[in-house]
Amino acid sequence: MAVFTISEINIYPIKSLGGVSLQRAQVEERGFRHDRRWMLIDADNNFLTQRQHAQMALLQVALQEQGLEISHKQGLLEPLLVPFGQTEGPALQVQIWDDTCTALEVSAAVSAWFTEALQMPARLVYMPSDSERKVDPNYAQENEIVGFADGYPFLLIGQASLNDLNSRLQEPVPMNRFRPNLVFTGAAPFAEDEFDSFKIGQISFRVSKPCARCIVTTIDQASAEKGAEPLKTLATYRVINKKVMFGQNLVHEGAGELQLGDELVVEKWK
Incomplete structure (x- = not known):
C-alpha cells in the first residue's frame, strides 16, 4: 500500500473568508470541527x-479559546470576537448553491460589523447541529452531511500537484488559492486523481469527485487583487468536461483526531 504524509491541515470557519492552518484537528460528522459552520448571507x-465579492479575502479568521476572532488584513476595523455556540438571531432558511437549509443569525451587532467591513449588507449565520445539509446523493456513500462547504466535507490536494502547476507559472501561487483541508507529500503530481479510498489513522476517506475550480483561485488572498492565473494555465492541461479540475472532494467515515505528519495510506486505487 502506498503511504504518504499529511503536510497541511486547514479549516475555513466562515465560508469564503481566510483559512486557519492547524497542527491537529478533530474530524466530526460534517468534516473538521468548526470548518464552514458559519457563513455570510445577503439581504435575500x-x-x-x-x-x-473579492474583498471577502481581506477578512482573516483566527481560532481563540472562546470563539472566532475576525480581523481585517489591512487593519481597517477593530477585530471582532464571535463566541462559540452563541446565536441571538432568528432561525432562517438560507440558500447555498442548490441547497436550502436552516441557520441561525449570530447577532445584529456581529452582522453590522461585517456590513461595515465589506461595505455591503451582510449577516453572519451559524449552522446548528440539528440542521442537516446532505452531500449530493449522486456522490454520497452513506447519506453524508456537510456544513457550508461548497458540497463535500473535505478537499484533498497533493503538494506535488501545486509544485507541478507552479513550474508552469511565471509567478508561483500559494496553496491557499485552492482552499484545501488536507495537503499531503511524497507522491507524484496529481496522484490524488487516482485515489479511490484511503485511511488516515482510524478514519476512512473515499474520493467522491474531482474539484472543479472557479475564479476564486485567481484572487490573491493577501490583497484581494484578481489576475488570470492560475486558471489560465490550468486550462491548458487540467480540463475535464470543459471544467478545470484541481484537487479531490472527499467523504469520510469515522471520527477522531488528525495531526500533521500522519500517514495517508491508500487502500484502493481507481
Whole structure:
C-alpha cells in the first residue's frame, strides 16, 4: 500500500473568508470541527462568496479559546470576537448553491460589523447541529452531511500537484488559492486523481469527485487583487468536461483526531 504524509491541515470557519492552518484537528460528522459552520448571507438569505465579492479575502479568521476572532488584513476595523455556540438571531432558511437549509443569525451587532467591513449588507449565520445539509446523493456513500462547504466535507490536494502547476507559472501561487483541508507529500503530481479510498489513522476517506475550480483561485488572498492565473494555465492541461479540475472532494467515515505528519495510506486505487 502506498503511504504518504499529511503536510497541511486547514479549516475555513466562515465560508469564503481566510483559512486557519492547524497542527491537529478533530474530524466530526460534517468534516473538521468548526470548518464552514458559519457563513455570510445577503439581504435575500443567499450565501456570499469571493466569486462575486473579492474583498471577502481581506477578512482573516483566527481560532481563540472562546470563539472566532475576525480581523481585517489591512487593519481597517477593530477585530471582532464571535463566541462559540452563541446565536441571538432568528432561525432562517438560507440558500447555498442548490441547497436550502436552516441557520441561525449570530447577532445584529456581529452582522453590522461585517456590513461595515465589506461595505455591503451582510449577516453572519451559524449552522446548528440539528440542521442537516446532505452531500449530493449522486456522490454520497452513506447519506453524508456537510456544513457550508461548497458540497463535500473535505478537499484533498497533493503538494506535488501545486509544485507541478507552479513550474508552469511565471509567478508561483500559494496553496491557499485552492482552499484545501488536507495537503499531503511524497507522491507524484496529481496522484490524488487516482485515489479511490484511503485511511488516515482510524478514519476512512473515499474520493467522491474531482474539484472543479472557479475564479476564486485567481484572487490573491493577501490583497484581494484578481489576475488570470492560475486558471489560465490550468486550462491548458487540467480540463475535464470543459471544467478545470484541481484537487479531490472527499467523504469520510469515522471520527477522531488528525495531526500533521500522519500517514495517508491508500487502500484502493481507481
